Amino acid sequence: MDIISEMKSFFYPRAVAVVGVSRDSWKFGSAAFLALKKFGSGLPLYPVSGRITEFMGAPVYQSIEALPDNVDLVIICLPAALVPESVRQCKQRGIRAVVVLSGGFREIGTDGGKRLEAELRMLAGSEVRVIGPNCFGVYSPGGRLTIVPGAEYPQNPGTVGFFAQSGGMTEDFCGLARDYGFTVSQAVSYGNACDVNEVDLAEYFLADERTSVVAAYLEGARNGRAFFDVVRRLAAAKPTMILKGGLTPSGAKAAASHTGSLAGSDSAWTAFFKQTGAIQVFAVEELLDAIAAFRHLPPARDDRVGVLCGGGGVGVAASDACFRAGLRMGEFDDETRSKLAKILPPTGASPHNPVDCDNPFPRPTMLKAILEILAASGAIGSIVIDKIAMSVKMRQLLGYDTQVGWVDEPWLEEIPVLIRSRYGLPVLVVQREGGEPLEGVECEAERRRLRRYYQENGVAVYPTVQRALSALARVVAYGRRKG
Amino acid sequence: MDIISEMKSFFYPRAVAVVGVSRDSWKFGSAAFLALKKFGSGLPLYPVSGRITEFMGAPVYQSIEALPDNVDLVIICLPAALVPESVRQCKQRGIRAVVVLSGGFREIGTDGGKRLEAELRMLAGSEVRVIGPNCFGVYSPGGRLTIVPGAEYPQNPGTVGFFAQSGGMTEDFCGLARDYGFTVSQAVSYGNACDVNEVDLAEYFLADERTSVVAAYLEGARNGRAFFDVVRRLAAAKPTMILKGGLTPSGAKAAASHTGSLAGSDSAWTAFFKQTGAIQVFAVEELLDAIAAFRHLPPARDDRVGVLCGGGGVGVAASDACFRAGLRMGEFDDETRSKLAKILPPTGASPHNPVDCDNPFPRPTMLKAILEILAASGAIGSIVIDKIAMSVKMRQLLGYDTQVGWVDEPWLEEIPVLIRSRYGLPVLVVQREGGEPLEGVECEAERRRLRRYYQENGVAVYPTVQRALSALARVVAYGRRKG
Numbered sequence A, B: 001m002d003i004i005s006e007m008k009s010f011f012y013p014r015a016v017a018v019v020g021v022s023r024d025s026w027k028f029g030s031a032a033f034l035a036l037k038k039f040g041s042g043l044p045l046y047p048v049s050g051r052i053t054e055f056m057g058a059p060v061y062q063s064i065e066a067l068p069d070n071v072d073l074v075i076i077c078l079p080a081a082l083v084p085e086s087v088r089q090c091k092q093r094g095i096r097a098v099v100v101l102s103g104g105f106r107e108i109g110t111d112g113g114k115r116l117e118a119e120l121r122m123l124a125g126s127e128v129r130v131i132g133p134n135c136f137g138v139y140s141p142g143g144r145l146t147i148v149p150g151a152e153y154p155q156n157p158g159t160v161g162f163f164a165q166s167g168g169m170t171e172d173f174c175g176l177a178r179d180y181g182f183t184v185s186q187a188v189s190y191g192n193a194c195d196v197n198e199v200d201l202a203e204y205f206l207a208d209e210r211t212s213v214v215a216a217y218l219e220g221a222r223n224g225r226a227f228f229d230v231v232r233r234l235a236a237a238k239p240t241m242i243l244k245g246g247l248t249p250s251g252a253k254a255a256a257s258h259t260g261s262l263a264g265s266d267s268a269w270t271a272f273f274k275q276t277g278a279i280q281v282f283a284v285e286e287l288l289d290a291i292a293a294f295r296h297l298p299p300a301r302d303d304r305v306g307v308l309c310g311g312g313g314v315g316v317a318a319s320d321a322c323f324r325a326g327l328r329m330g331e332f333d334d335e336t337r338s339k340l341a342k343i344l345p346p347t348g349a350s351p352h353n354p355v356d357c358d359n360p361f362p363r364p365t366m367l368k369a370i371l372e373i374l375a376a377s378g379a380i381g382s383i384v385i386d387k388i389a390m391s392v393k394m395r396q397l398l399g400y401d402t403q404v405g406w407v408d409e410p411w412l413e414e415i416p417v418l419i420r421s422r423y424g425l426p427v428l429v430v431q432r433e434g435g436e437p438l439e440g441v442e443c444e445a446e447r448r449r450l451r452r453y454y455q456e457n458g459v460a461v462y463p464t465v466q467r468a469l470s471a472l473a474r475v476v477a478y479g480r481r482k483g
Helices: A003-011 A028-039 A080-092 A111-123 A167-180 A198-207 A224-237 A249-259 A266-276 A284-296 A312-324 A334-343 A364-376 A392-397 A410-423 A442-456 A465-482 B003-011 B028-039 B080-093 B111-123 B167-180 B198-207 B224-237 B249-259 B266-276 B284-296 B312-324 B334-343 B364-376 B392-397 B410-423 B442-456 B465-482
Strands: A015-019 A045-048 A071-076 A097-100 A129-131 A137-139 A160-164 A184-189 A213-218 A240-244 A279-281 A304-309 A382-386 A427-430 A460-462 B015-019 B045-048 B071-076 B097-100 B129-131 B137-139 B160-164 B184-189 B213-218 B240-244 B279-281 B304-309 B382-386 B427-430 B460-462
Touching (some): A003 A071, A071 A080, A080 A097, A167 A184, A167 A442, A249 B312, A266 A279, A279 A465, A284 A442, A304 A364, A312 A382, A312 B249, A364 A382, A382 A465, A410 A442, A460 A465, B003 B198, B015 B028, B080 B097, B080 B111, B167 B184, B167 B213, B198 B213, B213 B284, B240 B266, B240 B284, B284 B442, B304 B312, B312 B382, B312 B465, B382 B465, B410 B442, B427 B465
Parallel strands (some): A015 A045, A304 A382, B097 B129, B160 B184
């Protein structure tokens, strides 16, 4: 069976059973059921327990055997010792997909835990596939499935595939994805990987047509060779970003006690990234920064950046960041510079790259004209805008004097979108965070609105110019590698 | 005259005159006057202009000569060509401190601009000292003075001294300082440095008893030797952090067009930092991160960190970040581990360092007990808390099920403060940002409240564990250097 068909029951089940609900709604099994119920409107959902007959007003199935035929996926949250028997029952019942949320296996380091996991591993395979144990499960918005902390996650399926050994990292990723304006096709927390592992999931996302970008958090790969092979094929087809935990001595030690993983040496992983073409990142924010660039920017190969900013020191910081990210500042010819000089203020501004328009409140007509000159100059392949207040409301909130009369031009915020669509260049807006009085959150609300607007219209938004340029550099490097 | 007396008129003037107000309130001179008026309650403030007789209801002085005797500081916002004559008049009038906000000097690169700046330089010196030109001026809350964008800055004087060649960087710094919970003794945007420069300002902050931490943004130092000498003395006395702009080829080019600075080579500055003991940072957030650590944490020399977190993957990330920051994870002895094991949940937790308490919602009594065991273990010199929801309201906002009954314990948030004061260790809380639905800003409001509470009580707060550990590493390195 191909991997897409094999994983279908995990990601798009007709009905789901949760084994291990209990009276205590805080317990994991109950929480899993409640999260699914809240999230998955219309997905048939069956609670299973031998100990209670009713759960939150619904009748409880007394056994796996008693479940209806449409159950494709069983989620198990029982004490570890009871898990293998339940998996056996699923197998007998012909259920092909099981997620084991329970902990208490290999990761606790005891002989008992290891034995239970070995037992699970023996049971799983061709007839029944198992995700877990010691995991948060599957968030698959298109299949109306979510992980335990994910009752409020977005319901619309996206194009980013994610898999992680850590449930907490999966939660962080899915939560932050909202801020970054993308959703996932699937996010899978696969824990100890007694059966379904990083190789299967990489194969799946490679084959899945809905997925265009792939990201992963790994502590160790059980079968390094197979993982190398699939990631090489995956990275050639889709931008693939991996956060590898445990690359330092202290991190490796923590990984061993977390998922029982052998983290592998730093140099082996450096070679892995170099040879597969997967993109290495070092923190979850960096992972999301990179994904957002691939999601919101058009493909790019030109490493020459044009910067427009409202201040000279900001421009120096952008230029330093550009170099450090491995990109170049484009050089304008005389014609471009003289065109810019004509429209820029006579003092405090600069028509060189970075273009400094003197203050964060340029008149919208000037802002648009500058960006058009930049985009048409032939000297740059992308545009970064930093320290420019990009909406009328933001200008008002920042205390900009409205007496001047011309700030009340709502099309101000549309300018980057217009440039992006007219010239097809990557356009990145740096939207600085904080700095306003703590009492009000109006700035934050406006920032979120504006960020969302840009993300929905193909303009990438970052909180610092360093992060914007690092993310852009990923896209350019990928474009160049693809040739 | 010593530097403190010399700078007193700049930072604590009896009265201030603004030369160059005009009918147009958006122009720089008017904006400077209005910002000072709004900020500096009670500071006598005189508008000067030969062209209008009234400004915002106040009578306008027609000349510098006509000003009252108590004017210690004159702020000039005239076209560049008129500035030298005004400085001459200040000198004749016996005014010892002048800030020139106007641009149009050396930084525009023309012969005229350079000549005007040379003229200013000739005028300035022993009788009248000049800050600027091409700057935002002085924010000195104790002297009721602020910079142009600073009408809303905090009015309480702090203990951080800051100076910068860039006005925009000064604005960014002062704005963000609020989020980081500190205020400045003085922040000085000194622009082209025709007279008062980085050497004077470093001397001042070294001598100033109110200042305990010093930070600077530089593009170039005019007198490298003198700057080296003063920074070496300064860094030996007070933690001193410098963001050096223009260290890359593209950054250097931007710096030349911004402040006309020769940026200097990367290797020369690396040697500078190594030999002076000043701390090098690479972005404004990193600068503020480091300052906040020195402001909020007790002095520390012990590089062994203890981490408490609500999840295993988080612990791996913390351990990797610890190593990369040049710190170590402390190792617990059997006794400590067995004490921890007794109070931690039976599965999903880890009594090793990083201590994983299984989920972000530990019961307050358990949280307190874990931290007490850590603090008393003798195995660590600091504590970092990551991915633990630290307030009742935050737990509610994050959807934590309140049926359990014990979340309603408001002393939860006090625990880190209690540990910090009882054991005298640096305690850092990682307060993750984002991840909640975009529509509500309640989480953000609660985050700000909690952050402020911690900052006011000697607990440092960072948005990521990487930033927390990097900042902590600065404090430990400084403590070790001091010996």
